[in-house]
Amino acid sequence: MPTLRIFCDAHFHGSASSLLQTGVGAHKLILPEQRGTSVLSTAPTDAAISQADIAFGQPEAASVLQATSLRWLQLTSAGFTRYDTPEFRAAAQARGLVVTNSSSVYSEPCAEHAFSFMMAQARKLPEALGKNYASSSPEWTYLRENSVCLLHQRVVVLGYGTIAARLIELLAPFHMQITAMRRKPRGDEGVATVTPENLASALATADHVVSILPENADSRGFISAGRLAQMKRGAIFYNIGRGATVDQPALVESLNSGHLGAAWLDVTDPEPLPENHPLLSVPRCFITPHTAGGHENESETLVRHFLGNLERFAQGAPVRDRVI
Amino acid sequence: MPTLRIFCDAHFHGSASSLLQTGVGAHKLILPEQRGTSVLSTAPTDAAISQADIAFGQPEAASVLQATSLRWLQLTSAGFTRYDTPEFRAAAQARGLVVTNSSSVYSEPCAEHAFSFMMAQARKLPEALGKNYASSSPEWTYLRENSVCLLHQRVVVLGYGTIAARLIELLAPFHMQITAMRRKPRGDEGVATVTPENLASALATADHVVSILPENADSRGFISAGRLAQMKRGAIFYNIGRGATVDQPALVESLNSGHLGAAWLDVTDPEPLPENHPLLSVPRCFITPHTAGGHENESETLVRHFLGNLERFAQGAPVRDRVI
Numbered sequence: 001m002p003t004l005r006i007f008c009d010a011h012f013h014g015s016a017s018s019l020l021q022t023g024v025g026a027h028k029l030i031l032p033e034q035r036g037t038s039v040l041s042t043a044p045t046d047a048a049i050s051q052a053d054i055a056f057g058q059p060e061a062a063s064v065l066q067a068t069s070l071r072w073l074q075l076t077s078a079g080f081t082r083y084d085t086p087e088f089r090a091a092a093q094a095r096g097l098v099v100t101n102s103s104s105v106y107s108e109p110c111a112e113h114a115f116s117f118m119m120a121q122a123r124k125l126p127e128a129l130g131k132n133y134a135s136s137s138p139e140w141t142y143l144r145e146n147s148v149c150l151l152h153q154r155v156v157v158l159g160y161g162t163i164a165a166r167l168i169e170l171l172a173p174f175h176m177q178i179t180a181m182r183r184k185p186r187g188d189e190g191v192a193t194v195t196p197e198n199l200a201s202a203l204a205t206a207d208h209v210v211s212i213l214p215e216n217a218d219s220r221g222f223i224s225a226g227r228l229a230q231m232k233r234g235a236i237f238y239n240i241g242r243g244a245t246v247d248q249p250a251l252v253e254s255l256n257s258g259h260l261g262a263a264w265l266d267v268t269d270p271e272p273l274p275e276n277h278p279l280l281s282v283p284r285c286f287i288t289p290h291t292a293g294g295h296e297n298e299s300e301t302l303v304r305h306f307l308g309n310l311e312r313f314a315q316g317a318p319v320r321d322r323v324i
Numbered sequence: 325m326p327t328l329r330i331f332c333d334a335h336f337h338g339s340a341s342s343l344l345q346t347g348v349g350a351h352k353l354i355l356p357e358q359r360g361t362s363v364l365s366t367a368p369t370d371a372a373i374s375q376a377d378i379a380f381g382q383p384e385a386a387s388v389l390q391a392t393s394l395r396w397l398q399l400t401s402a403g404f405t406r407y408d409t410p411e412f413r414a415a416a417q418a419r420g421l422v423v424t425n426s427s428s429v430y431s432e433p434c435a436e437h438a439f440s441f442m443m444a445q446a447r448k449l450p451e452a453l454g455k456n457y458a459s460s461s462p463e464w465t466y467l468r469e470n471s472v473c474l475l476h477q478r479v480v481v482l483g484y485g486t487i488a489a490r491l492i493e494l495l496a497p498f499h500m501q502i503t504a505m506r507r508k509p510r511g512d513e514g515v516a517t518v519t520p521e522n523l524a525s526a527l528a529t530a531d532h533v534v535s536i537l538p539e540n541a542d543s544r545g546f547i548s549a550g551r552l553a554q555m556k557r558g559a560i561f562y563n564i565g566r567g568a569t570v571d572q573p574a575l576v577e578s579l580n581s582g583h584l585g586a587a588w589l590d591v592t593d594p595e596p597l598p599e600n601h602p603l604l605s606v607p608r609c610f611i612t613p614h615t616a617g618g619h620e621n622e623s624e625t626l627v628r629h630f631l632g633n634l635e636r637f638a639q640g641a642p643v644r645d646r647v648i
Contacts, residue, residue, distance in 0.1 A: 119439060124613070132599075151432050
């Protein structure tokens, strides 16, 4: 097996770092001095990438295109916005550069996170937790009467990939009416599908609209004032995709007007939001700070995912989570 | 069909009240002047119960035993603590008094509520919501690394009835290792079972311990200091059964010492807790005010459950949710 040169700009510590060092075996690891601070941030550009066959991390897109010996880029994230442009795709395809993301690492925590939002909303946890109400008090009666069961409710999932597929599995015991929006339905989704063109009627009856859209030129601003207006009054909107897919002023307006029942967001634009941003104070908006992908041993799981793909790549077998 | 006299001390309003009035048909409804204020509180004693064949609500136990013409008592709750005594059971059985609860009304919301606790804990929602942390900040890294996936974790469910059975269905997609504690396992639980006598080893490895125990002489104080110590360090305890099944000072101590990872309680003893009760301020204790059973149209569902049983009772068919 030829020795492969692996440029890694992700900053792994402790056991994840050891796992990577050991796991690459005879292949050569090139570690730049400055590395990314998290799986969400671009690493500083480093000329060392030009000597590598493989890049693992979050290298800047231009440096990837300039590194002509690169044959495979493994991203440490599920999102891949900065590579998801017609220019990057064309250049990568022209020279046979393979791009994989880590969506199979993040499908479980992200699906569970979205689901935790749905359950917390249904059982009114933000309003109920810490409230020491007496039985039969008006506040107690309000909470009891406004708590909801997910059983048999309607859900629209925007964007169908590994996270959506896993979320749909988690929802199975609730016997919900699930519709997934996908640009090009393949018929293997296991639930009803719609394209963006015929989404409106699905939105009109959904109790829950869960967006898992990646950010790209097509999806930017997809959740527009018009889409929000198409949702039925009282619908709940969830976003664990990317913040820029939402027209945030329109979201604020929909919450303020009472049209949208609530919004649960793990992503915003920008992150973090500036102090005094309207989303931080608008009623019924619940935000977690992009923690959906987090899980115990996240770094080790990312390294294991890479090492599994490294073995496949070295053997000429198809790599997992290929996006380009 | 003979006309049955139905004493109802539950205070139904609006559509639930109309549904009951219409639904009893030719049977006679006896409505006392003073009725219960919620499905959780005993209604005031009323002599009118002595004229009834059937009681529907929360009548005081002594008045039920004195009303010798009563043949069936339908409770508006899943809990039935005040009737669950050897004396009441013996007296009811001696004269053929049937007692049914409303557990099939409450199994869905209660199972979903318990599940919402598990999901919120796993995804660290109480710590993550409203925090506008920057990616890679120490607080953000802490949240990411301490968020958990339920996939493949271990659960012990204390008490196996309709709520536990439904919760176990909801957990199926997570491929967890589930053990149910039941006094007399029947072999039809679909998961591993233990009796109280051999619970300790199951507690020692469980990530989650979910109590759905009813309150009776056997269960009072069941979650003792000893049981809490048997749980592994960092385990999460959930209670949607009854507050009196827990030794609350021991629970406070276990949280304060750092042994228990967190406690999620929908029930306490008493309810509401007095101001300044230690459970209200102990760290990592999350309490909802007995709202697990709440759901849209709860009153209508209770009335429908009663009317279904009324039809069965009038025809001499077996009634649902029979507990005595």
